[in-house]
Amino acid sequence: MTRVEVDALRLLVAIRDAGSIAGAAHRLGVTQPAASSRLRAMENRLGLTLVSRRAAGSQLTEAGHALCGWAEPVFDALHRVELGVDALVGGTSSDMAVAASRTIAEHLLPAWISALRRRRAELTLHLSVTNSRGVLDAVRTGRAQIGFIETPGSPRGVESLVVGxxxxxxxxxxxxxxxxxxxxxxxxxxxxxxxxxxxxxxxxxxxxxxxxxxxxxxxxxxxxxxxxxxxxxxxxxxxxxxxxxxxxxxxxxxxxxxxxxxxxxxxPFRAVWRAGERPRPPATDLLACISG
The missing domain is CATH 3.40.190.290 (D-Maltodextrin-Binding Protein; domain 2)
Incomplete structure (x- = not known):
């Protein structure tokens, strides 16, 4: 069985979302030469061309898109493991600012919050309801600890996890x-x-x-x-x-x-939080309630 490194898969997804190797490298905090080297190593190992390099940027080949599709559930599972560990570590914050798109706020968030309150009765939630663009702005600027959006593609400038x-x-x-x-x-x-x-x-x-x-x-x-x-x-x-x-x-x-x-x-419904960070309690408690 051919083994694929998780970091190489993350790079491939980042290239898809950023539209270029340079943009993907910036997102992942590595140099462009390092990103190019990692991509070449993965392509050589698999014997596949995963990215079509063009003057205007880089696009995934059919094989690259297929690999990304298989990789994303793996990343979601890894996120859940990390969130579970954080939930075990615990936290003492009794306040949490949440931003949610209107569909999620009206149809899903009430049940999620009720489940969270059964775990954390002392918690005070500060909820902002807006559209997905407004949620992303609130998360990126730190006005919300966690947000929930419903955009079809992976948003830029935040970490995300599909929750429904x-x-x-x-x-x-x-x-x-x-x-x-x-x-x-x-x-x-x-x-x-x-x-x-x-x-x-x-x-x-x-x-x-x-x-x-x-x-x-x-x-x-x-x-x-x-x-x-x-x-x-x-x-x-x-x-x-x-x-x-x-x-x-x-x-x-x-x-x-x-x-x-x-x-x-x-x-997809996505939970989002600031790029380069991991959610902390009580946000991890909320995510644990959502995942069941």
Whole structure:
């Protein structure tokens, strides 16, 4: 069996996320020559070309992308081991600042916090609810000890751990032509339709635009409120794209109709904390509650 070093895998993921070997080296705190040497050693050991080097940067080959996909669950498992060790070491802080995206704050965080309070009854939580961009800013600047976002790609400038998954749903008022549609709505149709959507900077918007291959060309309404989006769709304004969790009751009641789409609108839920650091209690306690 061919052995692959964990540090080499981390480098490969960093190249994918940074778009260049120099950027990956900066992220990992090593020199560019050292990063290039590590990459060459891994490619020679495996007998594979993992990175296509270009003047404008570096892109992973098909083999490189496959290796990254297999490596990420390993990194998540290593993160959980480290967090578990930190939780065993323990901590005495009775305050914690948390920043969370709206979908997570409304649908998941209440149960997580309840579980945490059963472990740490003395804990006082300071919760800030914003979009994913705002969460990342709060974590990077130290205003939040830990954050939770829903962006499709690995965010830059922070450490992250996937803690769950979410499906987005395209829903339409019963009177809209799409409500009776059986054929999936194509990416091109979705991009060109006037939709009710979340604002730029939200994980929902980023996931949708990545799915359709670029910025939306027509918008009926955009807002930072999921409730306002659902209300506008119920009022017959236009189809909307929101978390399937948020519209489950309306779809079940038949007041909104889930419309089939081409491909899957799926995104990860991620815990994030400052780059180069490891979360400390009570953040580790919260992560332990989430992982069960």
């Amino acid at each position: 998954w979410d499906d987005l749903a395209l829903v339409a008022p019963p009177a809209h032509p799409w409500a009776k549609r059986r054929a999936p709505v194509s990416r091109a149709e979705l991009r060109g339709e006037a939709l009710i959507v979340r604002e730029v900077g939200s994980g929902t918007r980023e996931t949708l635009e990545r799915h359709v291959g670029g910025e939306l060309t027509a918008i009926a309404m955009q807002t930072d409120s999921t409730s306002a989006i659902i209300g506008a769709a119920l009022g017959g304004l236009a189809p909307a794209v929101v978390s399937s969790r948020a519209v489950a009751a309306q779809v079940e009641a038949g007041t909104l109709v889930e419309v089939p789409i081409e491909g899957a609108l799926r995104r």
